Amino acid sequence: MTCAVTASTSRDEFERAKRSLAGGVDSPVRAGMPMGAPPPVIASARGSKVVDVEGREYVDYLCAYGPVLLGHGDPAIRDAIATAAERGTVLGVTHPEETRLAERIREHLPSMERLRFVSTGTEACMSVARVARSYARREKIVRFSGDYHGHADEMIFSAGASSNSAPAIDAGVTRATAANVIILPYNDVGAVERCLAESGGQIAALFVEPVCANMGLVLPAPGYLLALRDLTSRAGVLLVFDEIITGFRLALGGAQALYGVRPDLTCIGKTLGGGLPIAAYGGREDVMARLAPDGPVFQGGTFSGNPLCVAAAHAFLDSLEGDRGLHDRLDVLAKRLADGTRSAIASAGLEYPVVQLGSIVDFMFRRGAAHANFDQARDADRGAYARYYWKMLDAGVHLAPSTMEVMFLTAAHTERDVDATVAAIARSLQP
């Protein structure tokens, strides 16, 4: 692989970054604080691999926290971006390809009767909250601890994904904002039932990651999503599926297709742009009609529907639609990784459950049944994970520098990658 390897070390590069980038990063998790030192500084990525500034190659399971599904630098996506760039990189008006993309998405996610493109998942989630409030004329939202819906004020506290933020002015969150957010434990139908019985009349929307990949991987308990659908419908509360990670990754129709539950509103992003920043939110036509120009809710963006991102998204959907076996193959490969990890854990005399769904694999340094909520996720032994993280890097495997993240597989990962990873896990788990 050709890559921009520099003469300096990752350590030097990170020290240099700290002199101009706040904290040396553009996203706090990248500083690797829980690991005790910054992760390698990456110079390039191709297929299933990343290469650091010192020229060391790793099998990548971070995958940029989820967007990479076809593999790094997928040629079809690169070509689509280059071709689109010939026709202008930003237009600031509606263009036909943008509309065509909305039509394609609606075919795969029919619950998104009307949708709007934005650039990030954060924008999608905060915009959904605003439109939901306007529709319901209610001020509060409900969400679950350990789910992550981006870094808007109302979303950032008690959230997963290494966000570690408090509902306090110290973290820049006002009391008024915090007072309008109700946080409940994930996978606890009773808690939702009680909350909606007590305060349903004040709640505009309930946000959920239908499969949560931001406190490790937590699957919804059997019947949980259907129960949320039923309870919110009865309380007149809008059900929002945050499918920023699950959309297109778990299935073309996302988790809502996999579990057969139709939310009122949905957020998608990450994989959609094949590595470029595009996200969308959408749902019921009557709710989305609250958006300006039809309604009173303003939401806009200079880069929304950006033609390069739209072209990348078309190329991404072309690949998925042209390869209907992809999700099954990813599932088989991920099962190979999960089974190998189980054997490695058992050989090390440990008893950590491994969780896998589609192309997502995770285990926590925590005994007992697989964790089902944020409190249990926080029980995991972070020191043990940090030691494991550095051993895995030494063995050529690039993981997330946090226990709250998961391993993502892509179409570019091979059985060889997975088998080498399993061998590395087996070695790294030995005391």
Ligand SMILES: Cc1ncc(COP(=O)(O)O)c(C=O)c1O
């Ligand atoms: C489920 C979920 N929602 C929303 C977001 C925010 O997306 P972005 O980082 O693009 O703002 C993320 C990001 O990790 C996410 O995992």
